[in-house]
Amino acid sequence: MSALSKSKKTFPQIPDPAPLSGPVAISSNFCGGNIVHTATIVESPTKCRVELNVDQDPYTELEDTIHSQWFYFKGSLMDPILGGPNKGEEVTVDYVITNANRVAFPSAWPGSSVCVSTNGKKSWERKTKTDYDKAEGTLSWQHVHRQYEEGTYFSFFEPYTLDRHIDLVDRCRATRGVNVSVIGRSLENRDIELITVGTGPLKCWINHRQHPGETQAEFFAEGLLTRLCGLDDFGAVDGLAHKAREAFTFYIVPNINPDGSANGYLRTNAGGANLNREWATTGDYEAPTLERSPEVYYVLKKMDEVGVDAFADIHGDEEMPFNFIAGAEGCTNWGPRLQGLQGAFLGAYCRTNPDMQKEVSYDPEDPNGANLAVCSNQIATRFNCLSITLEMPYKDCYTCPDPERGFTGGRCARLGMNIVDAFMHVKDWLRSEEPFWENLGEDDQYIRPKEEWEGKATMMGQE
Ligand SMILES: [Zn+2]
Numbered sequence: 525m526s527a528l529s530k531s532k533k534t535f536p537q538i539p540d541p542a543p544l545s546g547p548v549a550i551s552s553n554f555c556g557g558n559i560v561h562t563a564t565i566v567e568s569p570t571k572c573r574v575e576l577n578v579d580q581d582p583y584t585e586l587e588d589t590i591h592s593q594w595f596y597f598k599g600s601l602m603d604p605i606l607g608g609p610n611k612g613e614e615v616t617v618d619y620v621i622t623n624a625n626r627v628a629f630p631s632a633w634p635g636s637s638v639c640v641s642t643n644g645k646k647s648w649e650r651k652t653k654t655d656y657d658k659a660e661g662t663l664s665w666q667h668v669h670r671q672y673e674e675g676t677y678f679s680f681f682e683p684y685t686l687d688r689h690i691d692l693v694d695r696c697r698a699t700r701g702v703n704v705s706v707i708g709r710s711l712e713n714r715d716i717e718l719i720t721v722g723t724g725p726l727k728c729w730i731n732h733r734q735h736p737g738e739t740q741a742e743f744f745a746e747g748l749l750t751r752l753c754g755l756d757d758f759g760a761v762d763g764l765a766h767k768a769r770e771a772f773t774f775y776i777v778p779n780i781n782p783d784g785s786a787n788g789y790l791r792t793n794a795g796g797a798n799l800n801r802e803w804a805t806t807g808d809y810e811a812p813t814l815e816r817s818p819e820v821y822y823v824l825k826k827m828d829e830v831g832v833d834a835f836a837d838i839h840g841d842e843e844m845p846f847n848f849i850a851g852a853e854g855c856t857n858w859g860p861r862l863q864g865l866q867g868a869f870l871g872a873y874c875r876t877n878p879d880m881q882k883e884v885s886y887d888p889e890d891p892n893g894a895n896l897a898v899c900s901n902q903i904a905t906r907f908n909c910l911s912i913t914l915e916m917p918y919k920d921c922y923t924c925p926d927p928e929r930g931f932t933g934g935r936c937a938r939l940g941m942n943i944v945d946a947f948m949h950v951k952d953w954l955r956s957e958e959p960f961w962e963n964l965g966e967d968d969q970y971i972r973p974k975e976e977w978e979g980k981a982t983m984m985g986q987e
Contacts, residue, residue, distance in 0.1 A: 531583065535590045536626045538577050546607045547572050547615045548669060552579075552597040555685045556739075558788030559597035562622065569609050573618040574599070578627055581789040582796030586809050586897075591791040591798070593627040593842060594737030596679035601669055615669045619678065625661030628790060632842035634658075635919050635983040637930055638665050639682055644675035648682050650930045658985065681840065681918050682933040684739040684746075686714075686786045689779050692746055693717050695755050701769075702753045708822025711794040714782040716822055721752050721776070722769035726833045726954055728947055731777045731823065734799040734899065735791045736784030738840030740916040740936045745778035745838065747937025751944060752776075768944050771951045775830060780819050793819060800837075801895075803902035811897065820899075832907040833954045834947055837900045838940075841915040845922045845983070846884045847931075847939060848973065849873075850913040852904035854889025864961025865910040865950055867970030872949030875967065877942040879935055881923045885915075885973035910954060914943075922979075 539562045546564035551557070563575040581591040601615060602608030609615050624633055633656035639648045651665040669676060677683075696719050697704040703720040710716060730748065732741040752774055754761040761769070768774075779785060783794035791798050795816055802817035803824065812820035841848075851866045852858055873880045894901040904911035916939065921931045953960040 531588050533588060535580075535583075536623065538579055538623070544602075544606060546574075547602060547609055548574060548617055549600045549602050550574060550576070550597055551600065552595075552788065554598075555687060555786055556596055556683050556788050557598075558595045561597075566607065569604075569607065569615075570613050571616050573620060576619065576621045577623045578621055579788070581784075581792040582794070584792055584796045584798050586801055586806060586811075587798060589628075591628045591789070593629055593632070594680050594788060594790040595621070596677070596683050596788060599667070599669060599676050599678065601671060609671075612671060614671075616666065617669060618664060618666050621663040623661070624656060624663035625658070629842040630661075631984065632918070633663055634985045635845060636663075636680075636842075637919070637927075638663075639679045639930070640667065641675075641677045642670075642673045645677055645683070646674075648929075648932070650928060651678075652927055656985075680737065681739050682743070684742040684785070684933070686779075686782055689742060689782065689785065692749065692778060693719070696749055696753055699753045699755065699759045701759065707826050708818055710781070710783045710819050712783040712786075714786070716780060716782070716819055717778065718823075718826060719749060719753075719776045719778065720773065722771075722773040724768075724770050724772040726772045726951060727775060727831050728772045728834045729775045729777075729827060729832050729903075730836045730838065730943070731780055731899065732838045733779045733781055733785065734837065735839055736781045736787075737790035738916075740840035740918075740931075740933070741838040742779055742785075743933035743936035744914075744916070744940035745776065747940030748943060749776060749778065749940075750937070751941040764948060765944060768948050772834075772947065775826075777823055780823060793817065800839075800899050801897045803899045804896040806897050824902075827903070827907075832903055832911075833909050834950070835900065835903045835907070835909060835911040836943060837903075837911075837913045839913060839915050840918055842918055844884065844915065845917050845919040846977070847880045847914070847916050847921060847923070848885040849880075850886050850900070850915065851888065852894065852901060852911055853972075854892065854894030855901055855904045856892050856894075857905060857908050858891065860959070860961045862904065862910065863970045864964055864968075865953060866912065868953065868964055868968040869910060869912070869946050869950050870970075871965075871968040873942065873946035876945040877939055879921055879924055879939060880942075882971045883973055884977045885975070887975045888972060910950065914939075922977075
């Protein structure tokens with residue numbers, strides 16, 4: 525029985541790939557790649573329209589849905605014998621994703637710009653003229669392919685490959701004072717690594733990339749680990765990181781979903797589980813289990829063994845052009861203490877790096893309305909601690925805009941470095957029994973965020 529037969533819904537089918545022909549070859553059969561090339565309409569050997577479909581994650585049983593939106597592929601000029609250009613000719617290609625209205629979050633396309641690299645992924649820019657046609661359901665942009673380019677790639681956000689993840693973990697392993705251990709295996713038998721650094725009494729956990737298409741999260745992990753472990757200076761760290769390692773022991777999971785990362789999925793592991801809904805049983809759907817979500821099972825087991833005094837779960841948001849945190853407002857233990865911790869944490873974060881802001885987030889959940897299958901809610905409740913979900917944009921960051929580059933992997937990494945400052949600001953209060961919230965400064969006060977922001981309707985084409 526296929527997974528799909530469990531659902532009563534019918535889901536859109538992805539067409540078969542087109543045969544190899546025309547001026548450009550489309551390839552996504554590499555780590556993290558995702559696209560199905562469905563047709564090339566040739567106007568001339570130097571002009572064509574390439575039609576694409578975003579491929580689907582495996583069926584997600586709990587949500588009875590199929591997620592998709594992440595894409596990442598390569599376009600290469602073909603040999604003249606197969607329809608490619610003659611030596612020295614440029615080829616103008618209109619790229620069109622024809623199933624853009626059937627992805628997980630079609631409302632996220634307005635205001636999005638595709639990432640492009642023409643130097644073999646060394647640097648990325650934005651296709652500022654990326655168009656979403658709501659009526660046609662298409663996302664399109666144009667690219668002029670020049671010969672002798674090093675390799676031309678397109679993606680929803682800068683990719684973070686599994687090879688880069690393995691290199692990152694190996695660099696940590698080779699650094700004195702840093703411990704790397706494998707705490708479990710994914711469904712496809714990839715390692716789940718836990719990186720431990722610091723000797724302090726407070727246990728701070730930071731998990732990344734439950735949703736594998738949110739590659740922002742692993743750039744964030746790289747920044748965080750670079751700072752805390754001194755990866756860019758032979759193990760030497762700055763003064764604040766030094767103090768942080770005395771106050772805390774950090775438990776960092778840089779990639780909890782290696783299978784989804786390798787397979788080019790948006791939101792699921794190899795079995796279709798959305799890991800950020802696997803932290804508790806929902807109705808008769810049992811989670812986490814070794815059969816469905818071993819990635820969550822092993823990490824939660826280790827958290828129970830070690831304890832948690834502060835926690836962050838790192839994500840990207842398809843729609844909102846902001847960095848923000850979603851907090852524990854809906855948890856049963858929400859009150860002046862957790863509210864004070866969250867306000868002070870976010871205040872310090874914004875002061876350190878204004879790419880972070882306080883005013884815009886998801887509308888907070890109703891009192892006692894938290895879904896405990898969501899990781900940060902589960903951790904806030906289970907360990908009665910500061911616990912947040914952090915989201916970074918695919919789009920530009922409206923608080924500090926840069927339309928040509930959009931938000932970048934490098935800026936994700938800097939936010940990863942700066943979360944250390946925010947945790948250090950609240951360290952004395954994390955397990956304090958004093959009413960510290962009564963004496964917080966104005967800039968540390970909790971602000972209840974809103975999902976609406978000025979200019980939202982314009983950006984989303986809803987004027
Ligand atoms: Zn996410």
